[in-house]
Amino acid sequence: MAEAELDRFVTSNYRTVYFLTGSLVAAESPVAFALEADGRSLLVTPSKHEALADRIIPVETYSLTRVIDHPWHDAEAAFFDALPGATAVGVERNGTGALFGQADSTDATDLILRLRKKKEADEVDEIRESLRLIVAAYEAARQTIRPGLTELDVFNAMQAAVVQAAGTFVHLNGDFAVGERGLAGGGMPTRRVIEEGDLYPLDLFPAPHLYFGDTCRTFAAGTPTELQLRAQQTICDAIMLAEGMVRPGVMAHDVYAAVKEFLDSQAFTEMSFFHHVGHGIGHHGHEAPRIIPGSDDVFEVGDVITIEPGIYTKSIGGGIRIEDNYLVTESGLENLFDYPKGL
Numbered sequence: 001m002a003e004a005e006l007d008r009f010v011t012s013n014y015r016t017v018y019f020l021t022g023s024l025v026a027a028e029s030p031v032a033f034a035l036e037a038d039g040r041s042l043l044v045t046p047s048k049h050e051a052l053a054d055r056i057i058p059v060e061t062y063s064l065t066r067v068i069d070h071p072w073h074d075a076e077a078a079f080f081d082a083l084p085g086a087t088a089v090g091v092e093r094n095g096t097g098a099l100f101g102q103a104d105s106t107d108a109t110d111l112i113l114r115l116r117k118k119k120e121a122d123e124v125d126e127i128r129e130s131l132r133l134i135v136a137a138y139e140a141a142r143q144t145i146r147p148g149l150t151e152l153d154v155f156n157a158m159q160a161a162v163v164q165a166a167g168t169f170v171h172l173n174g175d176f177a178v179g180e181r182g183l184a185g186g187g188m189p190t191r192r193v194i195e196e197g198d199l200y201p202l203d204l205f206p207a208p209h210l211y212f213g214d215t216c217r218t219f220a221a222g223t224p225t226e227l228q229l230r231a232q233q234t235i236c237d238a239i240m241l242a243e244g245m246v247r248p249g250v251m252a253h254d255v256y257a258a259v260k261e262f263l264d265s266q267a268f269t270e271m272s273f274f275h276h277v278g279h280g281i282g283h284h285g286h287e288a289p290r291i292i293p294g295s296d297d298v299f300e301v302g303d304v305i306t307i308e309p310g311i312y313t314k315s316i317g318g319g320i321r322i323e324d325n326y327l328v329t330e331s332g333l334e335n336l337f338d339y340p341k342g343l
Contacts, residue, residue, distance in 0.1 A: 001037055001111070006090040008083075009035045009108055012075075013095030015210055015283045016112055017043070023051035024209065030059055030075035034083055044079045046071070057082060072097060117280065117288050118302030123211060124327060124336070127281065127304055130213030131325065131337050134204045136165035137172060138217055138339060145219050147196045151176050154200070155189035162206060173285075174204040178221070182319035183312045185275060196222045199318040199343075201310075205285050212281045213337070214306050216323035220343040227268065231316045232343050234269070238262055238309035239322060242277060242291075246305070246326070246333050252289045252297040259309050260293075269311045278306040281325065303328040304336070 001009055011017060012032040018024045023045045025031050033053070034042045043053035046061045059075045060068055068074070090108030119127070140161035144154050159172045175186020179198035186203055194200070203216040220228055238259050245255045256277045263273045280287035281304055289297030289305060299305075308323030322341050326333040 001035070001090065004090060004106065004108070004111065005088055006106065006108065007037050007088045008086040009090045009092070009111070010096070010105070011092035011108075011112070012097050013092055013112075015095065016092055017045070018210055019112075019116060019283065021045075021051045021053050023047045023049070023053075029061060030072040032075055032079045034079070036086075042079070042082055044075050044082075055082065113288065116282055118300065119282055119304045119327070120302075123282060124304060126209050126211035127213050127325065128336060129208055130206050130211060131215065133162045133165050133170060133172075133206050133208065134213055134215050134337075135339055136161040137204055137206075138202065141200075141202055141219060145194065145200055145221055147194050147198075147221050149194050150191050151178055151181075151189035151194070152191055154178075154194075154202075158202075158204075166208060170206050170208045172204065172206050174202060174206075175216075176202065177319075179318045180314060183314070185310075185312075185319065194221050197225065197317045198222075199228060199316060199320050201319050201321045203308075203321060203323065205281075207285075210283055212283075212285045213325055214281050214285055214323065215325060215337050215339070216308055216321045217339065217341065218320045218322060218343060220317075224343045225317070228316050228320070228343060230268070231311050231320045232322075232341070234263070234266055235309050235311060235320055235322045236341055239307055239324070242307045242309070243326075243333055243335075246299055246307075246328065248299055248301050248328060248330065250299050252291045252295045252299065253293050256291045256293055256295075263309060263311065268313070268315070270313050270315075272312040273310055274312070275310065276308070278308055278323075280305050299328050301328055301330055 017033045032044045041053045044057045061071045089105040091105040094109040137158035140157040144157040176189040177187040178200045198221040201218040205214040259277045264271045277291040310321035312319040325336045
């Protein structure tokens with residue numbers, strides 16, 4: 001704020017409010033936060049849980065004594081009534097409702113994105129919790145996948161395992177396309193029947209408390225073929241190549257170029273690798289640094305990233321993708337996900 005010469009920062013993005021105050025509300029709930037240049041803060045929230053702000057104003061979303069049709073209007077009125085005047089206001093316009101936008105304000109979205117790129121220890125712990133649930137899902141998948149069952153059968157087993165591991169409901173986001181459905185990268189589960197020889201890439205990214213883990217393991221329906229095993233080893237080699245390159249100060253697009261060149265040099269891959277090599281994770285499934293050819297992002301200490309090369313051909317029975325999550329440190333990468341990579 002000092003660098004941008006702002007008197008005030010304002011947001012009603014529920015993710016940013018949680019990031020700055022610890023007040024966690026549903027995406028549709030009215031919430032707003034203001035931080036003054038002198039460090040004083042104001043939070044308007046429907047949450048009754050503890051939060052970090054100098055002044056907290058509760059807003060109702062349900063009442064027996066009055067009809068509440070416009071809780072966002074109520075929150076806006078309470079918010080601006082409590083704020084003193086300010087000349088230079090920065091608004092996080094990404095995710096902030098129009099009610100809280102000010103015509104003469106500065107867009108402060110990039111200030112928040114810069115802060116969120118580096119993950120603090122408690123944020124890494126939240127990502128580890130997501131990864132713990134993913135392990136439960138993969139164990140359920142290993143026990144369930146077999147020819148004759150459907151994508152829905154496997155998904156239901158994984159979702160049940162995640163709920164049991166979490167002790168509450170957590171939605172299992174991910175890609176669940178088996179066999180040739182996986183050639184395009186993924187999709188929601190369907191009644192598609194698993195066939196002998198299919199490859200089953202399961203890219204999972206649940207987000208308890210808004211923080212995403214994001215991993216992929218590929219399972220074979222039946223005994224893997226020699227070509228499938230070769231593809232699996234090639235992907236592991238590509239991962240090792242990327243792991244060896246990522247250091248603070250390295251350009252993300254250089255890592256993409258090296259992995260893409262390596263995979264395309266293997267004739268059997270048919271130059272099928274079509275997506276990013278990886279990306280940052282945190283409050284969103286895709287954040288900086290993005291490991292793509294069109295990125296100018298630079299790896300920095302505190303980034304949490306994915307590495308996820310893939311091969312997608314009919315000859316191997318669909319797509320194979322393997323993905324781990326890493327914390328960027330001064331000396332390189334710390335792998336946050338320890339789960340077998342075999343088919």
